[in-house]
Amino acid sequence: MVSASLFSPNAVGHDDFDGVKTRPPDADDRYPLRPGSLISSLADYIDLHVYSSDHTRAEFDGAELTQVKPLLLGETGAFKNNYPNASSAGRAVQNVMIENVNYGFTGWGIWTWDTIEQLSLWTLVDNNNTMNNILAPSVWPFVGSNRTSTVMSKYES
Known part of the structure; x- marks a missing residue:
């Protein structure tokens, strides 16, 4: 299996892929590859990194991904x-996990x-496993009851 791990340009303050421009001194100077550009690559799957924030939806939109892979x-x-x-x-x-579906x-x-x-x-074990107790499949069986399993079966066949 071949993939590339990356994040959306929106995660570092780019509203869209805007080329490589001079950034103000206090701005993030990273310019990630557009995740959507990997759709036609030899990668077997696309691995996007999105953290919870006020612009999570913009990060998913800015990734310009389709369900080809x-x-x-x-x-x-x-x-x-x-x-x-x-x-x-x-x-x-x-909420990020629900949104990504x-x-x-x-x-x-x-x-x-x-x-x-x-x-x-925050880690899954901070404060006596608080996040793990919210996200663990045994207490939040989101995967089994969600259309995610349907999407997965599309690629398993």
Whole structure:
């Protein structure tokens, strides 16, 4: 299996793919590849990273993806400066996971389980496993009851 992990240009302040321009000193200077450009590549699936924020929908829209290949939300999570506690972070990530199904995604991965190096992100085990207790399939069987399983079967055959 071959893929490329990337994020939408909208995640770093680009409303669209606007070429490589000089950015103000305080702006994010990253210019990610447009995820939609991988649709016709040799990649077996597309792995997009989207974190919960005020512009989550814009990130999905800006990725310009179609369901030609399986789409994986390979990394999602919540930053502590956006959410005051692990419960609100868990619900925010849950909303990202629900939203990605509307764009044809077939699965996701959470960043991160228990990282201690990245203190700016909520982990699944923070505050006595709060996020895990919100997102675990045993307590939130979203995958089994959602059309995600239908989308997945399209690629399994």
